[in-house]
Amino acid sequence: MPRDASATRARILDAAVAEFSALGLAGARIDRIAEAASANKRLIYVHFGSKDGLFDAALDTVLSTMSAAVPLTEDDLPGYAARMFDYLLVRPEAARISSWRKLERPGSSPDFGPLFTSKVAAMSAGHGGGSGFDPVDLVVFVTTLGSAWFTVPDGLIGADGRDPRDPERLAAHRAAIVEAVRRLVAR
Structure with a gap:
C-alpha cells in the first residue's frame, strides 16, 4: 500500500510542534521528531529541507491556526484579548x-x-476605541495582555498562593484581562 505523503507531512509537523515548543530550535532533535512522527528522518529533509525549514513550517502552522481561530477584531479588543487567553x-x-x-x-x-x-x-x-494610543502600540498591548499569563514566570502567577491552574483563578484572570483592555480602549 502506498504511503500518504500528506499524512506523513502532517505527522511530522505535529511532532515538530511538540518538540520545538518544548525545547526550541537548538534543543530539538530531528531524530526525536522522526520517531514521534513514525517517519523516516530522510522524509523530514525531503518535505522541509532543513531543521530551520521544519521550524519555520511548524511555526507557520501554529501561528496561522491561531490567527484563524482568534482573529484580531479591532471593534472588540477586549473580546479579542479574552479569546487569545x-x-x-x-x-x-x-x-x-x-x-x-x-x-x-x-x-x-x-x-x-x-x-x-x-x-x-x-x-x-476610528475603530478600536478612542484610547489615544498609537494603533500599533494598542495591538501590542492588547495581544500581550491576552498572552501574558503564558509567558511570565510560574512564580509570579502563583505568588498569591492560589493555584494558577484552578478554573476559578483562570476565570478571574480572564475577567481581569477583559476589564484591563476595556479601560485601555475607553474613550
Missing part, C-alpha cells in the same frame, strides 16, 4: 513556540505584517 489555555504551544522564535530565529516566517497592517489601518480610521 482562551486559545492559549488549550494550545499553550503557540505561546511557547512564539517565544522560541523571538529568541532563536527573530524575523523568521510567518510574517503577519499584512494581517496587522489592515487592522492597524482600521483602528487609525
Whole structure:
C-alpha cells in the first residue's frame, strides 16, 4: 500500500510542534521528531529541507491556526484579548513556540505584517476605541495582555498562593484581562 505523503507531512509537523515548543530550535532533535512522527528522518529533509525549514513550517502552522481561530477584531479588543487567553489555555504551544522564535530565529516566517497592517489601518480610521494610543502600540498591548499569563514566570502567577491552574483563578484572570483592555480602549 502506498504511503500518504500528506499524512506523513502532517505527522511530522505535529511532532515538530511538540518538540520545538518544548525545547526550541537548538534543543530539538530531528531524530526525536522522526520517531514521534513514525517517519523516516530522510522524509523530514525531503518535505522541509532543513531543521530551520521544519521550524519555520511548524511555526507557520501554529501561528496561522491561531490567527484563524482568534482573529484580531479591532471593534472588540477586549473580546479579542479574552479569546487569545482562551486559545492559549488549550494550545499553550503557540505561546511557547512564539517565544522560541523571538529568541532563536527573530524575523523568521510567518510574517503577519499584512494581517496587522489592515487592522492597524482600521483602528487609525476610528475603530478600536478612542484610547489615544498609537494603533500599533494598542495591538501590542492588547495581544500581550491576552498572552501574558503564558509567558511570565510560574512564580509570579502563583505568588498569591492560589493555584494558577484552578478554573476559578483562570476565570478571574480572564475577567481581569477583559476589564484591563476595556479601560485601555475607553474613550
